[in-house]
Amino acid sequence: MFTHLSVTTGLPRHDTARSLRPSRSSSTTSSGIPDLADSPRTALDVQVTGGTVRGVRDGSIVAWRGIPYAAPPVGPLRFRAPQSVIPWCGVRDASRHRDVASQIPRNSLRSKIARQLASEDCLTINVLAPTVGRRTRLSLPVMVFIHGGGYSIGSAQDFPQQGPSFVRTGRVVYVNFNYRLGALGYLDFSGYSTPERPIENNLGLRDQLAALEWVRSNIRSFGGNPNNVTVFGESAGGNAALTLMATPAARGLFARVIAQSPPPGAAYAPELTRGWAEEVVNELRAITPDAVGETSDAAQLLIEADAGQLMLAALAVQVRTPDAQPGTFCLAPVVDGDLLPEHPVDAFRRGHTHHVPLIIGTNYREGSAFGRRVDILPQSPQRIQALFERAPEGTHDAMRAAYPGLPTKHAASDFGGDFAFWFPSVTVGGLHSRVAPVHFYRFDLAPRLMHVVGLGATHGIELFALFNDLDTLFARSVTAFGGRKPFISAGERMRRHWLHFACTGVVEASWPNYTEQDRQTLIFDEVDRVECDPRGEQRQVWQEFWPTL
Known part of the structure; x- marks a missing residue:
């Protein structure tokens, strides 16, 4: 229930799954060595968790894009909580965005980018800072934006002017990032977890925590103050911001929150979320009839399925859920009693959230485009x-x-x-x-x-x-x-x-x-x-x- 005005609907063509398969950036060698490994150091080089990154200057702004904030959640790390960044040698090119999270490609009016490469290797973060902050080593306030898109589409590349519009004032360092979406980030497959192959839930929320922890550890190198972080987001991003306020592990990672048009009720109990997961597994079997078909092998099916097939299976459930269970949306955080101990609205009611200042609001006719x-x-x-x-x-x-x-x-x-x-x-x-x-x-x-x-x-x-x-x-x-x-x-x-x-x-x-x-x-x-x-x-x-x- 929380997606942008510009999202189009309708089932995608059958070749969509092929376009979502993981791809390797052309700027990285087959062994994963960054482009600039042998390049001499420059003033735009910054040491971060994992190694050195080189940004690019654009007028009064310096940008570092596509920085890993966690290991790629691929292969054995699919459906696992984000793991530590894999270090690299030399200098990593941070002049451009990297792949967005796997998603069903849809026409979008939000972005000037005609086509974005999508893959499971998507856990990257972007930092924009004013050049004055670099020269004088200011400790500027930090604004971290969480993109919306119904936890099924979207990326840090939406609204290309989102960061520059703030940073050109010279007053803040701006951060945004990608996180896992759809079946890979917001469906609760933990019921299929085994000791041999663990499957965790709330993966998109865990990614957001990992990104904020990266900010806390690294933002000083970009002229930002890790103790003065404002998290803000719109739609699903607003829901994420409120959910983080109710997540004990997020304590101390931000000083204030702005939630634009959030759907605060969008978090559900495991009894409901695991039912949706079962529906997705059944859809996946229909999409891949030659794959594993036994219930006991559902975990193997989830692990081996193509990302595009997972997204298509989730879309089928996403489309029918509003009729089957009106007022719900199957892609949302799960109140698991662990990472998210209670429903966020209940946490607000009981005073169990982080007691930080909050700006919250909505638009006059939120539902008119849906x-x-x-x-x-x-x-x-x-x-x-x-x-x-x-x-x-x-x-x-x-x-x-x-x-x-x-x-x-x-x-x-x-x-x-x-x-x-x-x-x-x-x-x-x-x-x-x-x-x-x-x-x-x-x-x-x-x-x-x-x-x-x-x-x-x-x-x-x-x-x-x-x-x-x-x-x-x-x-x-x-x-x-x-x-x-x-x-x-x-x-x-x-x-x-x-x-x-x-x-x-x-x-x-x-x-x-x-x-x-x-x-x-x-x-x-x-x-x-x-x-x-x-x-x-x-x-x-x-x-x-x-x-x-």
Whole structure:
């Protein structure tokens, strides 16, 4: 339920699996020796865990890309927690991105990159720093972005301007990274683990922890302060940020969090996640009829399957899950009682999260694009009815009154978006305000064409403004009919708020704290404003309708 506006749907062609097989970068020799092994050292060389990397200068920015933060999770390391970086000799070329995580290739309007190489060897991290920071050895605040994409697609290469838009201010060091997705990162196959071949769960979450541990160990070499790290993410990345707040192993790895349009409820018990894993194994057998077919050999099938076959099997389950179990999404963290001891929302309710300052918020019409491009929210009459059957009967009339016309299209899209994003986010914001400062926002602004086509400020739209990534075909198209300047201006203000928070640990004085008593919310619009408990009546209806959140 947490994927970007630009994701297309539909089953891929059968040749997709072939395109996802692991590939070796052309800049690395067959023995794995980096390109620059024999090159003399330069001012752009940095010593990190594993060896030396050489960056590239781009105006006022120095970039180091494609740095390993863990060993490649391939062969015997598939379905295992990330392992230590494999050291290299000489100088490793860090001038460009490396392979993104294995995923089903889909047309994306988020990125200028026409084609990205995908493989299981994807655990790499990127660092951007201002040149002034390198010259003066400043200890700058660090911003670490976790990309979204429903834990099934996406990469650190999405929104090419995401890092430069922050780093060119000279105020921060910017980091982003790839982590395992889909069947390789977010399905719980641990039920098939054996002593001979262990299989672990929450692999994408473990990758995120490994990346943050790498930042703690190495960021000083890039001019960053490991004790002043802000983690932020959008959609699945926002879910990841909140989940890290509820993960004991993440303690001390960040000082504050920004969660943009997160789906906080997306974490599930092993009873559910292992059922989805079993479905994927059955799909995998159908895709590979000549492979191992016995239940006792499911682990071998998982280990030996092509990455593309795994992704296709997971996609089949992903597509049918919203109808089979409305309100859920099969690619999500598992509440395993170990790495993730309790559901993140429960951890917020009990005060068991890391007590760090939090910015959290959503867009005005989160669900408006999902029924058109990604059919995973509870927006169909059947899915909505299933949720009503689980809610207290005395709340049904009030909920229908809150969304007039339900389950017609407009009302259904808002109901689904509010169920997945808005209501759980205001719930988490209120709960966390009991133990730490919270600031809530809502992004209302959208170019004129977005309103004409009935989408408005939908899921993911704020990223184009925040990252000043307005030269993509999508961004140029939707701003061609008006609203470009106000949209750019809103992005500048949002970026200013994010930077102030990352650099000082507090927000600007004009943005009041969010509490359960007044719920003061900053509304990003043509002219920003603060509202007290916006849509409060709907919030109260949801609290009665869905009290178990």
